[in-house]
Amino acid sequence: MDSDMRTLVITGASRGIGAHLARRAVEQGFRVVGLARNTSQEISAYELRRCDVADAQAVQKSLEDLRRDDSLYGLINTAGIASMNLAVMTPPETIQRIIFTNLIGTINCSSIVGKWLTKQKRGRIVNFSTIAVPLGLKGESVYVASKAGVEGFTRSFAREMADFNITVNAVAPGPIETNLIAKVPPEKIAAIVERQIIQRMAEPEDVWKVVSMLLEPDARMITGQIINIGGV
Amino acid sequence: MTKEAIVARIVSELTNMTNLDPVKLNEGTPLIGRGAVIKSVQLVELMLAMEDFAEDELNAKFDWTSDVAMSSERSPFRSIGSLADTLAALEQ
Numbered sequence: 001m002d003s004d005m006r007t008l009v010i011t012g013a014s015r016g017i018g019a020h021l022a023r024r025a026v027e028q029g030f031r032v033v034g035l036a037r038n039t040s041q042e043i044s045a046y047e048l049r050r051c052d053v054a055d056a057q058a059v060q061k062s063l064e065d066l067r068r069d070d071s072l073y074g075l076i077n078t079a080g081i082a083s084m085n086l087a088v089m090t091p092p093e094t095i096q097r098i099i100f101t102n103l104i105g106t107i108n109c110s111s112i113v114g115k116w117l118t119k120q121k122r123g124r125i126v127n128f129s130t131i132a133v134p135l136g137l138k139g140e141s142v143y144v145a146s147k148a149g150v151e152g153f154t155r156s157f158a159r160e161m162a163d164f165n166i167t168v169n170a171v172a173p174g175p176i177e178t179n180l181i182a183k184v185p186p187e188k189i190a191a192i193v194e195r196q197i198i199q200r201m202a203e204p205e206d207v208w209k210v211v212s213m214l215l216e217p218d219a220r221m222i223t224g225q226i227i228n229i230g231g232v
Numbered sequence: 233m234t235k236e237a238i239v240a241r242i243v244s245e246l247t248n249m250t251n252l253d254p255v256k257l258n259e260g261t262p263l264i265g266r267g268a269v270i271k272s273v274q275l276v277e278l279m280l281a282m283e284d285f286a287e288d289e290l291n292a293k294f295d296w297t298s299d300v301a302m303s304s305e306r307s308p309f310r311s312i313g314s315l316a317d318t319l320a321a322l323e324q
Contacts, residue, residue, distance in 0.1 A: 068284070111297075119280055163273040 007031045007071040008215075009063060009113055011053050011105065012079030014041050016178035017128075020204035021076055021211055022046050028212065031071065035062060035079065035109075053079045053105030054097075059112050067116050074124035074215060075113040077106045077150075082180050087141040095142050102146035107153055110168070114157070118164040124215050125161070127154050129172035134232045135195055147172075151226050158224030167223035169214050174230045176202050197231030233290060233323060238316040245281045246312075249274055259313030275309060282319060292322035 008025050012018035013034025022032045023045055032046035039050040051062040066072050080102045083094050106127050117123035129147040132140045151170055158168035174196050175181050175189045193201050210227055213219060243257045252269055262268050263275060270278065279296040286294035296308070308318035 115276070115280070115297075118276055 005029070005031050005071050006073035007033060007066065007069060008074050008076060009033050009035065009066070009072075009109070010046075010076045010078060011035045011109055012077075013046070013048060014038055014043070016078070016180060017173070017176060017204050017207055018076070018078035019043075021078060021208055024205075024208045024212070025076075025215075030073070033063070033066065035059070052101075053077075053109055054100035056108040056112070059108050063112065066113075068119075069116075070120065072113070072116055072120060072123070074117075074126070075109055076126045076128075076211060077109055078128050079105050079109075080128060080147075080180070082140070082143045084139050084143070084184055086139055090142055098142050099146050099149075102143070103149040103153070106150050110153070110157055114161055114166065114168075117166050118161070121165050122217075123161075123164070123166040124219075125157070125166065125168040126211050126214050127168070127170040129154075129170045129226055131172050131174045131192075131196065131228050131230065131232050133172065134228065135192070137192065154226065155224045162223060165220065167214070167220065169223060170226045171207060171210050171214075172226055172228045173202055173207055174228075176204060176207065178204070193230075195232065200230070202229050233320070235313075235316050235320045238319050239312055241285060242278070242282070242312050242315055245278055245285075246270065246274075249277050249281075257312060259311060259316065261312045263311060263315065264307065264309045279309075282315070286319060286322055290319065290323040292319075294319065294322060 008030045010018055010022045010032055013022045014036035022034050025032050026045045034046055034048040035051040036048055037052050039048045049062045051058050053059055081098055083090060083098060110125055114125060127150050129151050132144050133148050133151060154168055154170040161168050175192055193199055206229055210229060239259055243254050246252055246257060247254045263270060283294050286292045308315045
């Protein structure tokens, strides 16, 4: 391995934004270790390991080889699920699944990788929220609750990691053309986009631009921030 | 490995990461709570070092994020001595 090679762990790396970020990170010279529940896809650009981020022991086991790996540089928590529905119509099992994957999964991965990053005295953690949090979107209350938790965790965890020169931020995109919003009616998507400052649907590459900026060594003073893509 | 040797190792790690006087560190030195000689950040550093120490020299896994570890009454972090006891028990 190149002595300057930096390793990034990316959750939810099998598809959507996670897969895009993984591909772009590899193009920029990172070694990417992706985590995903479904690893049946043919991906040659980076390593994909099967793991449910909601299961802390599974995360620890999947990434154990990185515990003493000096190249470990950062974590991008994109793994997430959504169920666009009124809370009163959402089955309890679905509520738990959303909270466990989106919030507990982010905390699990951040705690485990963050612990190992403290040895390096440097690192970057990028979490994923949504502009649905500040907008308080109707029909997304459980999803919003999970992501509001991610934002709170990001702010607090940033303080816990600051002494180790590890920054922790969250990126909060609006609607982006991925499977996550595949079942959302186009008129609803358009209504959300209209509430952004920039009234245009962002693309995965817009997300990468923000993430890559946060990954830069020069971004050492940016931490505890929630960056809403498109603005709210 | 004897408990005394493990205590010496913990003291060595602590003095490497802080400016604490090793003469003033002993089994009764608290690591958490009232009278703790290190900050939480340094406790994390110490635990990471002990995790590697357990794996390399005791051939054991030290899970310092378990519920027991977080319990203030039974925590191995209470003192240098309790941490050494916990590590010594792993070897058996």
